[in-house]
Amino acid sequence: MQEKVLELLESRKLSELKVMLSEENPTDIVSYLENIPQNELILVFRILPKELAAETFVEMDSDMQMLLISAFSDKELRDVLSELFVDDAVDIIEEMPASVAKRIIRQADAQTRKDINLILAYPDDSAGSIMTTEYIALKRDMTVESAFVKIRSVGLDKETIYTCYVTDSRRRLIGVVTAKDLLLSAPEQTIGEIMEENVIFSFTTDDKEDVIQTFEKYDMLALPVVDTENRLIGIITVDDIIDVIQEENTEDIEKMAAISPSDKTYLKTGIFETVKSRIPWLVILMLSCTFTGWIIGAFESALAVQTALIAFIPMIMNTGGNSGSQTSVTVIRALSLGDIAFKDVFKVFFKEFRVSLICGAILSVTNYLKILLLDILILGENITNTVALVVSFTIFATVIFAKIVGCLLPIGAKKIGLDPAVMASPFITTLVDAVSLLIYFTIASALLSL
Amino acid sequence: MQEKVLELLESRKLSELKVMLSEENPTDIVSYLENIPQNELILVFRILPKELAAETFVEMDSDMQMLLISAFSDKELRDVLSELFVDDAVDIIEEMPASVAKRIIRQADAQTRKDINLILAYPDDSAGSIMTTEYIALKRDMTVESAFVKIRSVGLDKETIYTCYVTDSRRRLIGVVTAKDLLLSAPEQTIGEIMEENVIFSFTTDDKEDVIQTFEKYDMLALPVVDTENRLIGIITVDDIIDVIQEENTEDIEKMAAISPSDKTYLKTGIFETVKSRIPWLVILMLSCTFTGWIIGAFESALAVQTALIAFIPMIMNTGGNSGSQTSVTVIRALSLGDIAFKDVFKVFFKEFRVSLICGAILSVTNYLKILLLDILILGENITNTVALVVSFTIFATVIFAKIVGCLLPIGAKKIGLDPAVMASPFITTLVDAVSLLIYFTIASALLSL
Secondary structure, X not given: OHHHHHHHHHOOOHHHHHHHHHOOOHHHHHHHHOOOOHHHHHHHHHHOOHHHHHHHHHHOOHHHHHHHHHHOOHHHHHHHHHHOOHXXXXXXXXXXXXXXXXXXXXXXXXXXXXHHHHHHOOOOOEHXXXXXXXXXXXXOOOEHHHHHHHHHHHHHHOOOOOEEEEEOOOOEEEEEEEHHHHHOOOOOOEHHHHOXXXXXXXXXXXXXXXXXXXXXXXXXXXXXXXXXXXXEEEEEEHHHHHHHHHHHHHHHHHHHOOOOOXXXXXXXXXXXXXXXXXXXXXHHHHHHOHHHHHHHHHOHHHHHHOHHHHHHHHHHHHHHHHHHHHHHHHHHHHHHOOOOOHHHHHHHHHHHHHHHHHHHHHHHHHHHHHHHHHHHHHOOXXXXXXXXHHHHHHHHXXXXXXXXXXHHHHHHHHHOOOOHHHHOHHHHHHXXXXXXXXXXXXXHHHHHOO | OHHHHHHHHHOOOHHHHHHHHHOOOHHHHHHHOOOOXXXXXXXXXXXXXXXXXXXXXHHOOHHHHHHHHHHOOHHHHHHHHHHOOHHHHHHHHHHOOHHHHHHHHHHOOHHHHHHHXXXXXXXXOEXXXXXXXXXXXXXXXXXXXXXXXXXXXXXXXXXXXXXXXXXXXXXXXXXXXXXXXHHOOOOOOEHHHHOEOOOOOEEOOOEHHHHHXXXXXXXXXXXXXXXOOXXXXXXXXXXXXXXXXXXXXXXXXXXXXXXXXXXXXXXXXXXXXXXXXXXXXXXXXXXXXXXXHHHHHHOHHXXXXXXXXXXXXXXXXXXXXXXXXXXXXXXXXXXXXXXXXXXXXXXXXXXXXXXXXXXXXXXXXXXXXXXXXXXXXXXXXXXXXXXXXXXXXXXXXXXXXXXXXXXXXXXXXXXXXXXXXXXXXXXXXXXXXXXHHHHHHHHHHHHHOO
16 A cells, blocks of 8 residues: 555655545554655645544654644644644644644644643643543533534534533533433433433542543543542543553553653664663662672672582572562552552462462472482582572572562552552562572571581 | 441341442442342342343452352343343353353353354454454445434444444445444435445454554444454454453563463462462473573582672673563563564664663673772772673673563564563573573683683
8 A cells, every 4th residue: 555655646646646545544544654755745644635634643653743743834733733632632742842832832722722731731640631621511401302413513523422421500520421322312301311420530630540440440431530629621532541551551561671661662762762761770770789799798708618509599589589570560460450459468468478388388399309309319419408408498488588578569669659560570689689698698507507 | 338238238228229229330339249148149139220230240250240140040140141242241151160151051042142152162362252243233225314213223232332334235344334423414314325434343363462453553442353254243342442451461461470361350369379370480480590500500610719700690690681671571562562573573683782782881881880999999899800891791791692682582482473471571581691691601711711
């Protein structure tokens, strides 16, 4: 398809191109337009029907949008803006450099400008920042028939027509009516009769993660967002929430791997940006290994005598790290899905403690047998039974410590308002490394009288 | 609320309880019913209006559902089944022991039984397994008015009425019409005139991850699922896709942390089940550390002479592991979001190579300065400049190796049909550990002539 677009463009068969693209989906059109030079891009954009052009614009990445905006006349920019939903306009503005953002806001009409500034004012991770202000509001005493008249007249410019909100004279949210309810009711019934009064809603200041959990829990197509006085301010639609879910998941996964989250896709992120998102944690974690270095340093002379102990250091550290990250990652995910909360801390602790006893026992026995059978019996290595016991005891204690730390740190972080996701593998590994070495050398000193 | 339910139940004020619960949301009703004994549970369930009862049943976890099913008469089971959507019935059946599953299927009517068996037959990770068969099908020559008549007559039993599918005489999918299109069109227009012919669809055999990507890409409320002959078999609705997204994300995160995925929530998973999902990888990873042990063992006598080298082992392994897991996790996520594919392997490799050069350089210089200034100058430790250089060179080389392995392994795994997520931190850490020690001792042997 992309070749065909380029071909028609080069041979300047624009009316043919127009007919072809008009049949296409905005998302697909964007993919045909990748890597087209700016002057050709604006040419294609100008031949698209107005609404399709705006929908296509929304699907573009910010680089392509910026290229177009700089080629737009003020009138063209106004035309595109007038077709956009406010939340999409806000998303675009947020990605633009300040000068471009200002130009966009200047070209919006008064009402849109007000709405854009309203949404921009909410904190980044709040429900308010992801809502849109284009919803259908009905009144309690309207009939179903007049509701349809209203939907037909304003529906084209609303983000969804499938969920309508019922507000009172002071714009307070008093009910919700779905298009399904309307279609299945008699024309003369009033909205007040058929509306659902038990409305599920979010506050503008609620956290995005809570909004996600509400969508998951109640299977909704749109969620109304109200202010502290229960006035309807905006709605969040399910298609936007899917993007938010994926963003939040990517962010959590990145944090768990000690990466500062970025909102660009992998191939769009430059080398230096990638380095910037990765190097701080690498440096911090590397420097914090100074402690493990000191611990080993303190036992250096003992290790020089019992050199067999050295070979087990990586295994002990790894097993501790893996045990801890299994627990921390599970707990972080359960916190983020709302499966557990701070009040469950004792339940979680007790569960992880029992799991760690069993895992620790299995691992330490496996390890003891492995040293006895493989290392000593088959390979004939010079390892005493006492060393094998020291290593096995250490594994048992380390697994217990790792799993307890792995569950308590994320829950504690959440409690004091930190993001639990940073308490994942890399952080816990570094902590567990140091403690597991301390356990190792303490047990070794006791049993081997070093 | 839960107390109030219990109170009304104990004082047997059932009609009052019925009125109260009828106003409530199914999801909330389930939360009030937690920890209620079986005989009380069935009592509450019996007073709920039929449709609400079925909706509440769907929201319960499988334990509560099983409790109810065992208390149901065959007629009650049939009544609930007749109110369920087929995809929900399938979800329930999949969680039940075989005997209960059989009883459910036996009580379903012939058509439902056929649909249930159809969906059950698709592989677990396919589009077919998450679709439902209750959609609204329209014909090309129907008018908008008659479409509304059809929607009003069958709409109540369809999973969505907002997207209708146009099929030909052989049930092949030829178009799609939204309720919005219908509402905004004149009653006498035909479906053929207003339908969108460029339909986005999935095949029954498509992977769930591809379905997720399609929803994300095209912002849809429902996706039609067709067989190889383009016949419409079912649809997937957006509320179900949100659950699938969260499940897939949890699964990926668990795999990345070396946990076998489970589909129960954290607190619902028993101790032994948790152990079972964690211990295999812990044992495998622990045993694979045998190699690192051997590498250290081979250099034991050299380490006994140059004991200063031992203290840096944890730091080198950690830094390598963190560098590798940053890359692998980023690449795994990009693969799962569809941001990169196998064809991008050279782009990804080249990017990670450049990133690793910069990260490696920064880390090794930082480390060199830290040893010189902190360890030697301030703490007066007995570390020679050559040792500091050995450690710094090792870090540089290890970071490059870790990042390259971290990007190539997940892409390679995907290519040969394995899940890239298992190529994350724990696996890569173990590999990077062994190689980093080899690098360390090779450089040390050369520079320190061990």
